[in-house]
Amino acid sequence: MSREPARRRGRRRLDLPVAGAERPRRADAVRNRGRILAIAADIVATRGVTALTMNEVAAAAGVGVGTVYRRFGDLAGLIGAVMDERESRLQESFMAGAPPLGPGAPPAERVRAFLHAYVDLLDDYAPLMAVAEATSSTGRFRGGAYAVHHVHLTTLIGEALPGGDAHYLADALLAPLAAGLFVHHRHERGMSTERIKAGLDEIVGGLLTAAPRTASGRAGSGRSPRGGPAGRGEPDQRA
Amino acid sequence: MSREPARRRGRRRLDLPVAGAERPRRADAVRNRGRILAIAADIVATRGVTALTMNEVAAAAGVGVGTVYRRFGDLAGLIGAVMDERESRLQESFMAGAPPLGPGAPPAERVRAFLHAYVDLLDDYAPLMAVAEATSSTGRFRGGAYAVHHVHLTTLIGEALPGGDAHYLADALLAPLAAGLFVHHRHERGMSTERIKAGLDEIVGGLLTAAPRTASGRAGSGRSPRGGPAGRGEPDQRA
DNA sequence: AACATAATCGGATAGTTATCCGGATGTCAA
DNA sequence: TTGACATCCGGATAACTATCCGATTATGTT
Numbered sequence: 001m002s003r004e005p006a007r008r009r010g011r012r013r014l015d016l017p018v019a020g021a022e023r024p025r026r027a028d029a030v031r032n033r034g035r036i037l038a039i040a041a042d043i044v045a046t047r048g049v050t051a052l053t054m055n056e057v058a059a060a061a062g063v064g065v066g067t068v069y070r071r072f073g074d075l076a077g078l079i080g081a082v083m084d085e086r087e088s089r090l091q092e093s094f095m096a097g098a099p100p101l102g103p104g105a106p107p108a109e110r111v112r113a114f115l116h117a118y119v120d121l122l123d124d125y126a127p128l129m130a131v132a133e134a135t136s137s138t139g140r141f142r143g144g145a146y147a148v149h150h151v152h153l154t155t156l157i158g159e160a161l162p163g164g165d166a167h168y169l170a171d172a173l174l175a176p177l178a179a180g181l182f183v184h185h186r187h188e189r190g191m192s193t194e195r196i197k198a199g200l201d202e203i204v205g206g207l208l209t210a211a212p213r214t215a216s217g218r219a220g221s222g223r224s225p226r227g228g229p230a231g232r233g234e235p236d237q238r239a
Numbered sequence: 240m241s242r243e244p245a246r247r248r249g250r251r252r253l254d255l256p257v258a259g260a261e262r263p264r265r266a267d268a269v270r271n272r273g274r275i276l277a278i279a280a281d282i283v284a285t286r287g288v289t290a291l292t293m294n295e296v297a298a299a300a301g302v303g304v305g306t307v308y309r310r311f312g313d314l315a316g317l318i319g320a321v322m323d324e325r326e327s328r329l330q331e332s333f334m335a336g337a338p339p340l341g342p343g344a345p346p347a348e349r350v351r352a353f354l355h356a357y358v359d360l361l362d363d364y365a366p367l368m369a370v371a372e373a374t375s376s377t378g379r380f381r382g383g384a385y386a387v388h389h390v391h392l393t394t395l396i397g398e399a400l401p402g403g404d405a406h407y408l409a410d411a412l413l414a415p416l417a418a419g420l421f422v423h424h425r426h427e428r429g430m431s432t433e434r435i436k437a438g439l440d441e442i443v444g445g446l447l448t449a450a451p452r453t454a455s456g457r458a459g460s461g462r463s464p465r466g467g468p469a470g471r472g473e474p475d476q477r478a
Numbered sequence: 479a480a481c482a483t484a485a486t487c488g489g490a491t492a493g494t495t496a497t498c499c500g501g502a503t504g505t506c507a508a
Numbered sequence: 509t510t511g512a513c514a515t516c517c518g519g520a521t522a523a524c525t526a527t528c529c530g531a532t533t534a535t536g537t538t
Contacts, residue, residue: 025515025516026503026504026505026514026515026516027504027505028503028504028516028517029504029515029516029517032516032517053493053494053495054494054495054496055493055494055495058518063517063518064517064518064519065495065496065497065518065519066496066497066498066499066516066517066518066519066520067516067517067518069495069496069497070516070517074495074496075494075495130377134373134374134375135373135495136373137369137370137372137373137417137418137419137422138369138419138422138423138427139419140419141419141420141423141427164441165434165437165438165441168424168430168434168435168438169438169441169442171415171420171423171424172414172415172438172439172442175411175414175415175417175420176410176411176414176415178414178417180377180379180380181380181410181414183377184377184380184410185407185410188377188380191407195404195407196407198404199404199407199408199411200411202403202404202408202446203408203411203442203445203446206442206445206446206447207441207442207445207446208445265485265486265533265534265535266534266535267486267487267533267534268485268486268487268534271486271487292523292524292525293524293525293526294523294524294525295524297488302487302488303487303488303489304488304489304525304526304527305486305487305488305489305526305527305528305529306486306487306488308525308526308527309486309487313525313526314524314525374525
């Protein structure tokens with residue numbers, strides 16, 4: 001490890017036992033974690049996503065490869081950690097922020113706002129997220145972030161479309177936001193984020209009841225919310 | 240999709256280049272290609288997709304790794320070649336087969352039929368296709384098969400929804416059919432193909448069989464039974 | 479039948495991901 | 509302060525993808 005002088009060894013643990021089952025992690029571990037993340041972010045910023053490899057990060061951070069893998073599991077995990085702050089901000093916004101992203105606006109509006117916000121996030125991180133996606137084709141769906149987004153959309157869709165298969169539709173709405181597809185659209189086909197958002201609006205507008213807010217395109221044609229064939233004959237089986 | 244590194248350069252053949260369009264490949268090359276494909280299919284069938292590696296295929300086929308890479312480009316290319324026959328059958332069906340998949344049925348119906356047919360294909364090959372997708376996150380969109388599907392859907396959507404962004408919507412409808420997501424739904428969440436098809440029907444139903452947007456006031460009088468249970472779409476859609 | 483040429487073959491090599499486990503070190507208790 | 513032990517470190521190692529290029533061989537011509 002490093003020769004860093006021992007940190008203040010005070011900290012007798014006399015403090016209040018923090019509310020969050022805080023596991024006592026070794027000081028060198030947290031130090032390394034922080035350094036690894038900083039190095040990773042720096043590599044991406046200065047040399048691009050393709051230069052971000054576990055070996056490279058480990059070498060630059062002055063630790064062994066094993067350390068990086070133990071801390072983050074795999075490349076996707078490392079990338080997830082790098083994006084953690086940004087992701088947390090997004091979650092904060094749609095869970096407790098101002099409408100239409102946060103609570104207060106009608107569900108269909110919130111769905112649209114969420115998709116738009118996610119597009120903005122993709123515009124900043126898509127190349128990096130695409131690498132994470134490619135690590136394991138099913139990996140995207142295992143990550144905690146995806147689960148949170150899915151639950152959020154499922155809830156909103158359930159409210160806006162009582163008879164629909166909210167669980168599946170949430171995945172279907174998240175699918176066009178795959179980083180790989182976004183990169184393809186944005187960087188290889190030159191689509192603007194506005195166009196992408198408008199396209200998503202078309203889908204949401206058609207699927208959920210049209211909302212009052214008029215943005216680009218789609219006119220809130222009547223399309224009333226009907227009950228629809230409730231069951232659909234498929235036993236709802238959520239894990 | 241035969242996505243081979245088209246080699247053969249122009250030769251001054253005076254003979255009629257009609258009938259056999261394929262000629263300039265060395266006998267051992269075609270022999271090796273065939274053997275490699277057979278071996279690859281066999282490995283997948285007997286030992287599963289995880290056992291399918293370029294090294295393994297090369298060794299089993301009795302050729303060098305370089306040969307496999309030259310012929311198929313990468314793992315995704317090899318997988319594409321293995322699936323070529325099945326893919327060709329699908330293309331044949333929606334380009335010149337019987338309605339509603341083939342020409343003759345109203346566009347929205349054909350879109351739905353295509354998605355259903357693709358789900359059936361996924362049910363057989365998703366694990367394999369997921370590996371191909373993971374090879375390169377943007378790889379799926381470069382392959383010839385994707386391009387064909389995209390063109391097809393773009394055309395149909397353009398007919399069914401004159402004012403919409405058919406190009407983007409085609410990608411968006413194809414996105415939920417990503418092999419990785421399908422595997423997640425089918426093998427990890429236990430969803431049935433019927434449920435997946437019904438979910439896709441909901442999306443298509445809302446997007447394409449409702450009153451058109453913009454000025455072209457289609458007096459459809461709202462009410463669109465967004466795709467009910469698999470099959471039975473809305474019969475009010477004449478050519 | 480022998481030749482010239484271009485295309486193919488296939489092993490060596492480089493770069494990555496991911497795992498393993500003996501050794502080093504921090505943390506807590508006495 | 510000292511000691512015991514759980515945890516962490518990090519290099520060695522295995523497997524895989526992908527590229528390169530000299531050696532090999534098929535093909536059409538003379």
